[in-house]
Amino acid sequence: MKALTLSSISQNPGRLKPTPAQLAKLGRAVLLPLIAISLFLFLWYNAAKLIDTSLGQFPGPAEVWEQSTNLVTEHQQERQREVAFVARQEVRNAQILARNPEADVQIRPYTGKPTFIDQVGTSLITVLSGFLLASLIAIPLGILIGLNESVYTAVNPLIQLFKPVSPLAWLPLVTMVVSAVYVSDDPAFSKSFITSMLTVLLCCLWPTVINTAVGVSNVSKDLLNVSQVLRLPVLTHVFKIIVPASLPLMFTGLRLSLGIAWMVLIAAEMLAQSPGLGKFVWDEFQNGSSNSLGRIMVAVLVIGFIGFLLDRSMLFLQRSVSWDKSAVLR
Amino acid sequence: MNRRQVFKGLIFTPLALAMTLAGCGKEAPKEASTPAAEMAAPVTAGTIGPAEKPDLKFGFIKLTDMAPLAVAYEKRFFEDEGLYVTLEAQANWKVLLDRVIDGQLDGAHMLAGQPLGATIGFGTKADIITAFSMDLNGNGITVSNAVWEDMKKHIPMGSDGKPVHPIKADYLKPVVEAYKKAGKPFKMGMVFPVSTHNYELRYWLAAGGIHPGYYAPDKGDTSGQIKADALLSVTPPPQMPATMEAGTIHGYCVGEPWNQQAVFKGIGVPVITDYEIWKNNPEKVFGVSQAWADKNPNTHIRVVKAMIRAAKWLDENNNANRPEAVNILSKPNYVGADEAVIANSMTGTFEYEKGDKRAVPDFNVFFRHNATYPYYSDAVWYLSQMRRWGQIAEAKPDSWYMDMAKKVYRPDIYAQAAQALIAEGKMSATDFPNFVTETGFKPPQSEFIDNITFDGSKPNAYLEQFKIGLKGSAKP
Numbered sequence: 144m145k146a147l148t149l150s151s152i153s154q155n156p157g158r159l160k161p162t163p164a165q166l167a168k169l170g171r172a173v174l175l176p177l178i179a180i181s182l183f184l185f186l187w188y189n190a191a192k193l194i195d196t197s198l199g200q201f202p203g204p205a206e207v208w209e210q211s212t213n214l215v216t217e218h219q220q221e222r223q224r225e226v227a228f229v230a231r232q233e234v235r236n237a238q239i240l241a242r243n244p245e246a247d248v249q250i251r252p253y254t255g256k257p258t259f260i261d262q263v264g265t266s267l268i269t270v271l272s273g274f275l276l277a278s279l280i281a282i283p284l285g286i287l288i289g290l291n292e293s294v295y296t297a298v299n300p301l302i303q304l305f306k307p308v309s310p311l312a313w314l315p316l317v318t319m320v321v322s323a324v325y326v327s328d329d330p331a332f333s334k335s336f337i338t339s340m341l342t343v344l345l346c347c348l349w350p351t352v353i354n355t356a357v358g359v360s361n362v363s364k365d366l367l368n369v370s371q372v373l374r375l376p377v378l379t380h381v382f383k384i385i386v387p388a389s390l391p392l393m394f395t396g397l398r399l400s401l402g403i404a405w406m407v408l409i410a411a412e413m414l415a416q417s418p419g420l421g422k423f424v425w426d427e428f429q430n431g432s433s434n435s436l437g438r439i440m441v442a443v444l445v446i447g448f449i450g451f452l453l454d455r456s457m458l459f460l461q462r463s464v465s466w467d468k469s470a471v472l473r
Numbered sequence: 474m475n476r477r478q479v480f481k482g483l484i485f486t487p488l489a490l491a492m493t494l495a496g497c498g499k500e501a502p503k504e505a506s507t508p509a510a511e512m513a514a515p516v517t518a519g520t521i522g523p524a525e526k527p528d529l530k531f532g533f534i535k536l537t538d539m540a541p542l543a544v545a546y547e548k549r550f551f552e553d554e555g556l557y558v559t560l561e562a563q564a565n566w567k568v569l570l571d572r573v574i575d576g577q578l579d580g581a582h583m584l585a586g587q588p589l590g591a592t593i594g595f596g597t598k599a600d601i602i603t604a605f606s607m608d609l610n611g612n613g614i615t616v617s618n619a620v621w622e623d624m625k626k627h628i629p630m631g632s633d634g635k636p637v638h639p640i641k642a643d644y645l646k647p648v649v650e651a652y653k654k655a656g657k658p659f660k661m662g663m664v665f666p667v668s669t670h671n672y673e674l675r676y677w678l679a680a681g682g683i684h685p686g687y688y689a690p691d692k693g694d695t696s697g698q699i700k701a702d703a704l705l706s707v708t709p710p711p712q713m714p715a716t717m718e719a720g721t722i723h724g725y726c727v728g729e730p731w732n733q734q735a736v737f738k739g740i741g742v743p744v745i746t747d748y749e750i751w752k753n754n755p756e757k758v759f760g761v762s763q764a765w766a767d768k769n770p771n772t773h774i775r776v777v778k779a780m781i782r783a784a785k786w787l788d789e790n791n792n793a794n795r796p797e798a799v800n801i802l803s804k805p806n807y808v809g810a811d812e813a814v815i816a817n818s819m820t821g822t823f824e825y826e827k828g829d830k831r832a833v834p835d836f837n838v839f840f841r842h843n844a845t846y847p848y849y850s851d852a853v854w855y856l857s858q859m860r861r862w863g864q865i866a867e868a869k870p871d872s873w874y875m876d877m878a879k880k881v882y883r884p885d886i887y888a889q890a891a892q893a894l895i896a897e898g899k900m901s902a903t904d905f906p907n908f909v910t911e912t913g914f915k916p917p918q919s920e921f922i923d924n925i926t927f928d929g930s931k932p933n934a935y936l937e938q939f940k941i942g943l944k945g946s947a948k949p
């Protein structure tokens with residue numbers, strides 16, 4: 144029985160009407176998660192009512208919904224204030240030009256606060272830059288380690304030493320180095336962005352290195368023999384034999400790394416003061432208002448949702464790159 | 474974000490062009506060496522040149538006394554000076570100071586002791602100066618419910634059945650003794666080693682006979698707990714209510730809204746405000762690095778001008794604008810606490826025990842009583858307390874105190890800003906001290922909780938008057 148996919152429908156339009164078996168499968172795929180989520184919401188709503196401390200009540204689903212609409216409204220209000228800000232500048236510039244038509248005037252960037260949605264954007268940019276840079280370092284390193292037994296023996300203790308280090312332990316050192324080294328009168332990136340990015344890099348490097356090394360060292364003997372027989376040059380050997388064969392494990396490493404990168408970023412932003420989701424959570428905690436816990440919960444859910452999306456994107460990438468179409472990829 | 478990067482490139486060239494075109498900087502001549510004469514150097518109207526750096530980023534901590542910054546932004550006083558300011562909340566005082574030092578922030582809302590501590594090298598060493606005092610008073614000391622119940626037995630009650638204020642630490646002393654006998658350490662929190670809260674808490678404890686501990690930085694001991702009856706440690710303000718609820722600390726000294734938060738949530742009782750410990754004490758200042766100030770003199774003066782106007786607005790018409798200020802501060806990007814919590818202290822009442830609301834009209838003073846003028850004597854008081862508790866490891870002559878105060882506190886820059894405002898007609902000369910005669914030293918003050926008189930010109934003699942505290946060349 145063929146799966147009901149878009150391609151199968153286009154090849155055979157008569158098959159548009161699903162069979163009962165296919166309906167059941169689809170139903171299961173949609174209904175089961177829905178039931179689980181509804182159950183979870185019900186439990187959350189009741190548990191939240193029970194957790195009422197002197198420091199505040201645990202936010203329930205209703206509160207979280209209310210706060211998320213507030214955040215969207217605030218974003219829209221801020222965009223309006225930005226429009227007014229630019230309008231004021233235009234008036235001022237017109238006055239300056241009226242007095243002196245030769246004067247240099249410009250519209251300065253908006254000075255207001257970054258809204259929740261801006262902060263989500265900043266976090267995404269930071270995590271993707273940190274992850275990409277980390278992957279550029281980790282994949283070649285992993286391949287090198289996997290190919291050569293002696294390099295592996297030499298480098299393994301160092302990897303195991305640095306792997307468990309928490310981002311918050313790296314942060315003061317990274318901040319110091321960035322402050323001393325990244326000195327410029329007109330920087331393209333802010334120091335807090337570089338600090339967060341480097342911290343993410345240092346922490347999310349390791350799963351990719353290890354998994355790539357394992358993948359490379361486990362390439363099937365048959366394939367290695369083929370390469371020897373054909374006397375392939377090193378680079379061809381790497382790109383045509385090693386990389387495609389170790390892709391599954393490499394991608395496992397990349398997915399793990401991305402997950403860790405996202406987690407680490409939130410912690411790093413809290414202290415590096417990069418204007419992202421981590422800072423949002425920390426600022427709300429400092430506010431201590433009656434809305435704060437609800438807003439933090441919104442941030443928690445958004446962080447989780449974005450993590451889920453990132454993981455799914457990696458999975459999609461893996462599916463499109465992998466040569467073994469029959470492999471099961473979850 | 475992308476726009477910002479593009480504009481930065483666009484700004485750099487025209488800014489350089491504008492600077493060369495404009496050309497004029499401040500023309501205040503430096504004359505005689507006496508402080509009064511230096512500050513009296515006249516500035517003719519309109520000679521403050523355009524800002525060298527119009528795009529600025531200032532940091533602050535989420536406390537109600539960052540109000541002058543918020544008001545200067547929201548009421549567009551910064552924009553009037555041609556400054557485009559972004560205000561950014563910081564995680565804690567250490568991160569704030571580090572970011573000012575390494576240039577990520579152009580300036581910040583700072584504790585009055587931070588520029589002094591940084592310049593003398595207690596903590597990260599850096600040259601920080603201040604030309605603007607942001608407010609007076611504004612702190613309180615809160616104890617946990619359990620400690621309050623024990624204290625209440627010793628506090629005399631007034632005829633109305635309520636405790637007689639001010640509540641001295643003498644009534645806390647039996648409680649601390651009881652804890653010591655039971656082998657439990659009596660712990661209290663304050664916000665930073667060189668914070669006003671640390672010195673006020675220590676002053677109050679010492680006046681009641683409780684030893685708050687010494688520092689010994691030359692021996693590497695910066696815990697401040699040598700010989701202590703009460704163990705003081707650093708806790709960030711937002712974590713104080715939770716930490717006290719958990720029993721890790723039994724009390725804390727912090728600014729608002731964290732004392733009123735404790736009352737609202739029923740987890741503690743404020744016992745005294747710093748207004749009662751030292752009437753009209755200096756609290757926060759606006760600090761910038763010396764290097765930044767030297768590079769951007771016009772910008773600095775313009776910033777001070779905008780903030781003077783903001784401070785005046787806050788105290789105008791007998792605090793008539795305070796409710797609007799409370800509304801601004803309750804926004805999540807400023808202080809963010811609930812309006813009701815902020816409103817108390819900002820509008821002149823303070824709730825001690827739940828239901829015991831008293832009028833403290835000068836709980837927060839932003840402009841009255843020359844609150845914005847950076848007095849040398851204020852700097853000397855902080856330096857004297859640093860010596861009293863050992864943060865300054867050796868005895869220093871009175872002249873050292875004077876030199877440090879003059880290096881860090883800059884009333885000359887303040888005077889230029891004030892005179893520019895007077896010349897523009899935005900403020901009048903009566904709003905400010907008489908710049909010709911002002912020496913920067915307040916007359917001797919005695920409105921302290923222990924009635925000891927403070928004369929800013931004689932710090933070593935002042936230190937001799939205390940029962941608890943290092944004197945002369947004593948070491949902890």
